[in-house]
Amino acid sequence: MTTQAAISDHDADRSRPNYVAVLIYLAILTAIALGVHATGIPQVAKTGLLIALAWAEAVLIAMYFMHLAMEKEALAVFAMIPVVLVTFLCLMMLPDVTARTWTKSEHQIGAPNPAEAEENPVPPPAPVQPPQH
Amino acid sequence: MPPGVTASAPDRGALLADRLEPPLTPGNPGVLGMWTFLAGDAMIFGAGFAAYGALRINNLNWPAPADYLGIAAPAVMTFILICSSFTMVEALDAVRRGMQPKFRMFMALTVLVGLVFLGMQAFEWNRLTAEKGMSLQRDLFDATFFILTGFQACQVFAGVVFNSVLLVRGSMGRIPPAKAGLVEIAGLYWHFVAILWIMIFTFVYLI
Numbered sequence: 466m467t468t469q470a471a472i473s474d475h476d477a478d479r480s481r482p483n484y485v486a487v488l489i490y491l492a493i494l495t496a497i498a499l500g501v502h503a504t505g506i507p508q509v510a511k512t513g514l515l516i517a518l519a520w521a522e523a524v525l526i527a528m529y530f531m532h533l534a535m536e537k538e539a540l541a542v543f544a545m546i547p548v549v550l551v552t553f554l555c556l557m558m559l560p561d562v563t564a565r566t567w568t569k570s571e572h573q574i575g576a577p578n579p580a581e582a583e584e585n586p587v588p589p590p591a592p593v594q595p596p597q598h
Numbered sequence: 599m600p601p602g603v604t605a606s607a608p609d610r611g612a613l614l615a616d617r618l619e620p621p622l623t624p625g626n627p628g629v630l631g632m633w634t635f636l637a638g639d640a641m642i643f644g645a646g647f648a649a650y651g652a653l654r655i656n657n658l659n660w661p662a663p664a665d666y667l668g669i670a671a672p673a674v675m676t677f678i679l680i681c682s683s684f685t686m687v688e689a690l691d692a693v694r695r696g697m698q699p700k701f702r703m704f705m706a707l708t709v710l711v712g713l714v715f716l717g718m719q720a721f722e723w724n725r726l727t728a729e730k731g732m733s734l735q736r737d738l739f740d741a742t743f744f745i746l747t748g749f750q751a752c753q754v755f756a757g758v759v760f761n762s763v764l765l766v767r768g769s770m771g772r773i774p775p776a777k778a779g780l781v782e783i784a785g786l787y788w789h790f791v792a793i794l795w796i797m798i799f800t801f802v803y804l805i
Contacts, residue, residue, distance in 0.1 A: 481691065488684040495676055495796075502664065502804045512805050519800035522680075523793045530687045530789045540622045540633065547637045551644030555651070562652050 482529040494522050626779040632786045639753075643794055646749070647801055650742045660739055667726065667743070669803050675718050676799045682711035683792045686761075686785045694778045698768065701781075705765045708788065712758040719751050746802055750794050757788045 498518045501511060528534040533541050623629040654660050689704035723744070726732045732740040764784055767773050773780060 484684055484687050484691075488680065491680045491683075492677065495673070495680065498800065498804060499669070499673055502669070515800050515804050519796055522796050526680075526683060526789050526793055526796075530683050531786055537622055540630075543622065544633060544637065547640035547644060550641055551648065554645060555648050558648060558652055562655050 487529045628783045632783045636790045679792045686788045690781045696775045709761045
């Protein structure tokens with residue numbers, strides 16, 4: 466092997482990520498996610514933690530297995546476009562989804578339940594007296 | 599080229615290749631093509647997850663997925679798919695270095711793990727259909743579960759076929775280091791499939 470080939474192989478080894486380490490990190494993150502799921506922490510905190518752990522695993526795979534960390538930065542921006550668009554989609558759906566949840570759970574806005582209306586009839590509003598001059 | 603100087607055929611080919619190379623991924627235009635495809639695929643699944651979330655938040659009768667579906671088998675499936683990502687990237691590294699036996703070994707492992715994943719998924723569907731009576735037509739929980747996991751399983755199947763073709767070609771000695779770009783493109787698709795399953799495991803099973 467020539468000196469140039471040996472130098473290029475050495476450079477290739479140095480720039481090559483440690484795939485075994487990434488695999489171990491991914492396994493640890495998966496185990497942590499299972500542990501978080503098994504704990505009794507509040508659901509909101511559990512949801513946030515699990516989403517963060519999933520994203521951490523996705524970023525590790527994208528950066529080191531898909532070699533995004535070694536590619537040009539513009540490609541990473543290109544890869545982030547669907548994330549931005551999906552986040553925008555979820556944010557745009559929030560008002561509709563949260564309004565329905567609120568309506569369904571506590572405050573019934575709109576037509577009352579016909580069965581309840583028969584049991585508890587609402588009296589008609591009193592006629593408005595015209596102002597006397 | 600200075601005027602009056604004509605390039606020979608190989609030089610003209612090299613000049614043409616330089617002009618056709620995308621600036622984002624010089625050296626392998628297929629990588630940019632695969633990233634474009636994966637971006638579209640990510641938007642499809644993103645919309646699917648958003649719809650799943652909207653249907654689930656609005657439904658007070660949604661069962662606890664982990665208790666209803668069980669997470670032991672999906673957890674194992676998650677781990678083996680992560681391991682298959684590792685074997686895939688090792689196969690790419692091997693083919694780039696011209697280590698053909700190592701490439702064939704890791705690519706065979708990747709294909710094998712993909713087949714094991716599909717088998718476990720089929721076993722899970724069979725168990726849920728037989729024990730819980732789940733079906734696409736029964737309710738929203740069942741429908742969203744089968745649509746998300748089924749679509750991801752189709753992508754795994756396509757990845758297994760892709761990798762199998764590369765394994766066969768590699769066994770015939772038709773993937774030298776100069777053609778490592780093919781393995782790189784297949785690797786991008788396979789890693790994306792693994793990311794999809796991680797998201798499904800989190801959103802559908804754990805949360």
